[in-house]
Amino acid sequence: MSEKLWGGRFAESTDKLVESVNASINVDKRLYESDIKGSQAHLEMMAKQGIISSEDAETLVQGLDTVKARIDNNEMEFTDALEDIHMHVEEHLGDVCGPVARKLHTGRSRNDQVALDVRIYLKDETLTLIQMLKDFQAALVTLADANKKTVMPGYTHMQRAQPVLFAHHMLAYYQMFKRDVERLEDSLKRLDVMPLGCAALAGTTFPIDREYTCQVLGFSRVSENSMDSVSDRDFVMEFISHASICMIHLSRLSEELILWSTSEFAFITISDAFTTGSSIMPQKKNPDVCELVRGKTGRVVGNLMAILTTMKSLPMAYNKDMQEDKEPLFDTIDTLKVCLEVYTRMFAHIEVHKERMRAACMTGFLNATDFADYLVNKGVAFRTAHGIAGKAVAFAIEQEKELDDLTLEEMHAFSDLIEKDVYGFISLDATVARRNSYGGTGFENVSAAVDAAKKDLGI
Template sequence: MAKLWGGRFQKSTDKKVDDFNSSIRFDKRMYKQDIKGSIAHATMLGKQNIIPKEDSDKIVAELKNILKDIEDGKVEFEIDAEDIHMNIEKILIERIGDAGKRLHTGRSRNDQVALDIRMYLMDETADIEEMLIHTLNVLVDLASDHTETIMPGYTHLQKAQPVTFAHHLMAYFEMFKRDLSRLRDCRKRTNVMPLGSGALAGTTYPLDREFVASELGFDAVTMNSLDGVSDRDFVIELANCLALVMMHLSRFCEELILWSSNEFSFVEMDDAFSTGSSIMPQKKNPDVAELIRGKAGRVYGHLMGLLTTMKGIPLAYNKDMQEDKEPIFDSIDTVKLCLPVFCDMIATMTVKKDNMLKGSKGGFTNATDVADYLVKKGLPFREAHAVVGRMVFYSIEHDKALDDLTMDEFKEFSDIIEDDIYNAISMETCVNDRKVIGGPAKEVVEKAIADAKEFLAQQ
């Protein structure tokens, strides 16, 4: 097949090179954006009298027909035509002849692909934003049911202080809320229109770039033609945003995997979101959580791959940049696959409140509260810290919890301890006296949930 760019060549491209060079197998997913961009470009060419208005109208009408035919499954793309841009242009020329050959006036595939990938990523990012909003709603709904469900909080994976499950869930709300903010911020830098940059040096035609940007819904146009065709910062930035989404999913999934083990037994995954063993009949495995955790590494790899691809490329466009699409496409697909199943998994799991409370009573999670009690009685904090440390050592030796100590035992460590210590170090008091903004007290968490619901109502 004769190439649309083949005038300078005297030999056909080697078949292996055609296969190697072609990107149609993965960039065909940008067909809508490519056609939409071409319609805006053709409309502008006619408006500016760069091509006859009659040809512009023909091009626009036929591009709309091609779009419908693609969506109806009537179009078969060809590897020999290399990419989605050349495939669509080839079909257009076959259908309307010379008028179709005028479409590429004043543009290059370099600025065309930069346009398409920006438009595609903005569309996909909008979908992911909606998924994140749904995730935030699921977390808030779950937290609303567990403002009194006490569980141990951890540092270094060692029991530290008691919190509530709602407080724990709202920590992830904050993470995914930041993800939403980052994606929206990334969209601002993606939403800049590069068409009109040409191959690298613009064009001599009197293009109306602002008109095309307005037609396509862009906020602005790129201000340097070299940068317009060679910038992939927005791809890398989105890859980073998606890696952070996966990191947050993976951290929560790691906790769910631990919590669903017999040793913790804080939660149980619903049967619909678990799998069994081919040899061990008793097994109920948290495979969904494990797979999400595993897929995080895949998205991290795409981010590093994109950075490595771009790090040594001189201005302006280079064929290396064709390698931007598969990684970012797969990152998008992976996040869009993980978020819905994650939401359904946590919405259907059983929370074992009694086990969480029992877990919070082990490991001396109220030790800090004993120290705070002593401080409020007048003891300097460092001295109180040392007293409670000795108290914990004693309790370990005698296989007791701090709140199991008798008053006589307490008095051995400090004579300022009174009967009110037992209320001061109960799990409920330990949680609900932490009323500082951002703390786990029920009233504080309920306020955080109310604020979260107000935020979500505005989305």
């Protein structure tokens, strides 16, 4: 193995344990495509500026293609002695091109190089995740579209509250993930910044053209302060923050899917392909996928805490602590991607038990608010009507009845304004249909919302 690329100042060999601690190649080797792309743009710019000859630049660009092919084909041996992906690429470029490879690092540092690599990589992954989120939204909307008239209990405090449409419930998650898409799209504004050319921290003496490099790499703009450019990891913190919120949304959905698939609820059945069994209880069908997604939320939130803690006291400019940014970032990307992919597949095979959901709406006084609203329509102040409805519920509980099981004579004990039309007013479908205030669960509203979501997603 050749001497270290930075070894000129050192008289002793690096301790093997230090090499292991210092190395990041096991983590950052996934950046090789981004690293090579950045190096090729750097070479093109240097040739344009006359910093190196066009012939040398062409030789090195082609050599980098060869290095990439070797990595693509698993032909490169990775070693802690070469520390990171940048040094591996440069070392193997020397094997391909000879001494001219030593010109590659002119006018840059690993500090601006790694900042560039991570930005290139994260831009691509962010765009992929945005599409994956939209694919999952489409799965939610498709399930909603098939259940536009499916009535289920809505809950507050995990107690039955008012009837809602199952489609409305699914569209609530559609809105959550829509915000996740918007957050990721907005983060691209701050991510899409080109740091190459800032060198270690102070810029370079070579006559580079950073705007040209920016154009070649397809970034929107060039970073404005060299010290900030090499020490900025806001874009990593921001991404993991957004991913954490998205995972929390997935975790909330997971909790409901787990509850709904229990025998006690029996609102849905999750396909056998997305459940597992028990090693001791033959009858078991466990929602392990949902539980794992719920559990993986903790690791992503933990990744956010890790990067925030790593960055919280770092002085300007680059510090080796920042090498710790990649593990939480890569793990977050991998975790979010697998959760979105498995849920997108799983939702295509969820069976909704419509009659069971409807039956659950018939008990628990889900129409109590409508009973009060009925009295309001008769001229009673809402707060007074609320009290009357509460007393009627208490009486019904004593009689082991629901509100619509009470006789008209029994209802008159609470108000003489109650007439026979109350039964139609507080019927299940009527209570849903009337909720057509904007954003409400009324049949017409939800049908229009499903259509709008389908149009937005292009499905």
